[in-house]
Amino acid sequence: MHEFSMTTKIVESVLEEARKRDAKKVLAVHLVIGKLTFLGIEQVRFSYDVLVKGTIMEGSKLHIEEKDGIVHCALCGYKGSLEYEDDPVYHVPTPTLVCPKCGSKVQIAAGKECTIKSVKLAVQ
Amino acid sequence: MVEAEEGEIYDIELEADLLKENEKLAEKNRALLQKHRVLAIDVMGATGAGKTTLIEKLVKALKGKYRIAALKGDLTTTIDAELISRHGVEVVPINTGKECHLDANLVKKALQKLALEDINLLFIENVGNLICPADFPLGSERRIVVVSVTEGPYMIVKHPFIFMDADVVVINKIDLAEPMKIDVKKLERDVQTINPDAHVVKTNGRSGEGVKEVVSALEL
Numbered sequence: 352m353h354e355f356s357m358t359t360k361i362v363e364s365v366l367e368e369a370r371k372r373d374a375k376k377v378l379a380v381h382l383v384i385g386k387l388t389f390l391g392i393e394q395v396r397f398s399y400d401v402l403v404k405g406t407i408m409e410g411s412k413l414h415i416e417e418k419d420g421i422v423h424c425a426l427c428g429y430k431g432s433l434e435y436e437d438d439p440v441y442h443v444p445t446p447t448l449v450c451p452k453c454g455s456k457v458q459i460a461a462g463k464e465c466t467i468k469s470v471k472l473a474v475q
Numbered sequence: 476m477v478e479a480e481e482g483e484i485y486d487i488e489l490e491a492d493l494l495k496e497n498e499k500l501a502e503k504n505r506a507l508l509q510k511h512r513v514l515a516i517d518v519m520g521a522t523g524a525g526k527t528t529l530i531e532k533l534v535k536a537l538k539g540k541y542r543i544a545a546l547k548g549d550l551t552t553t554i555d556a557e558l559i560s561r562h563g564v565e566v567v568p569i570n571t572g573k574e575c576h577l578d579a580n581l582v583k584k585a586l587q588k589l590a591l592e593d594i595n596l597l598f599i600e601n602v603g604n605l606i607c608p609a610d611f612p613l614g615s616e617r618r619i620v621v622v623s624v625t626e627g628p629y630m631i632v633k634h635p636f637i638f639m640d641a642d643v644v645v646i647n648k649i650d651l652a653e654p655m656k657i658d659v660k661k662l663e664r665d666v667q668t669i670n671p672d673a674h675v676v677k678t679n680g681r682s683g684e685g686v687k688e689v690v691s692a693l694e695l
Contacts, residue, residue: 353575353607360493368489378484387636388494389610436668445632448639449671456672459639463610466492472485
């Protein structure tokens with residue numbers, strides 16, 4: 352939903368890093384995006400292509416790694432993927448924070464990140 | 476960590492989480508509010524769900540007991556801010572312009588405009604939107620999501636993420652459930668499926684029905 356502003360921040364951060372290291376070109380950017388965020392991969396890619404035009408990032412390869420939702424139960428210690436309730440009424444299964452082991456509420460441990468994991472720079 | 480590769484190409488691990496930036500600011504807001512013993516309550520929901528009306532009713536019910544202020548996020552207008560401030564509480568309007576949600580930085584700036592030592596309860600009304608606020612915690616202690624039966628039967632399952640962090644879910648305009656042919660029990664079950672700890676309260680914001688229950692669900 353806010354891919355353009357997030358991608359703007361991503362591009363700014365990468366350019367800043369490239370400047371600090373006197374890079375001539377950014378070759379690749381590796382992002383990690385959690386599946387529990389509202390960031391659409393398609394829209395991030397589209398925004399990226401628009402934003403890098405005319406910068407040293409133009410032509411760089413964008414790798415996006417999607418990260419599954421992981422939940423943790425403080426009560427019974429369950430740690431695993433976020434469960435989905437499959438109600439035949441709905442087309443898309445509903446994510447649930449009900450612990451599959453003990454039924455109490457689990458906490459989200461992963462899946463809400465938007466991380467620049469690494470960048471590949473050419474310095475000459 | 477910097478690793479040199481093939482002479483002049485560098486692979487740099489950044490591990491910079493951009494959403495974490497907002498979370499860190501939210502934690503600062505939380506610490507600031509705690510320092511001044513201000514309980515902040517985030518109110519989220521679609522445009523027209525009844526967020527402002529609910530806040531008005533809560534202000535009316537609680538202004539004898541608490542010293543209240545409000546932050547009111549809106550894209551362009553200050554209509555709602557005026558509605559709340561006529562109850563004699565200070566309201567800081569936050570016009571986001573084009574942004575579809577409040578973020579921790581906007582809230583931080585708004586908090587600077589309030590005399591925090593003079594209040595102990597703060598309502599933060601988010602922009603009318605059930606999607607984006609889910610990615611942007613603000614630093615509040617409790618979160619209310621308001622839905623209304625006029626938004627249709629699938630309101631909750633279509634926007635599951637916003638309900639995951641909710642402490643209280645208000646199902647509003649309950650008087651219209653019958654003409655709208657909405658199965659309120661189903662809505663309640665949808666909330667419990669997504670978030671078993673959320674308190675569900677049914678209200679009629681206009682008449683004030685259920686407001687008392689919202690107050691106790693918020694432990695106020």
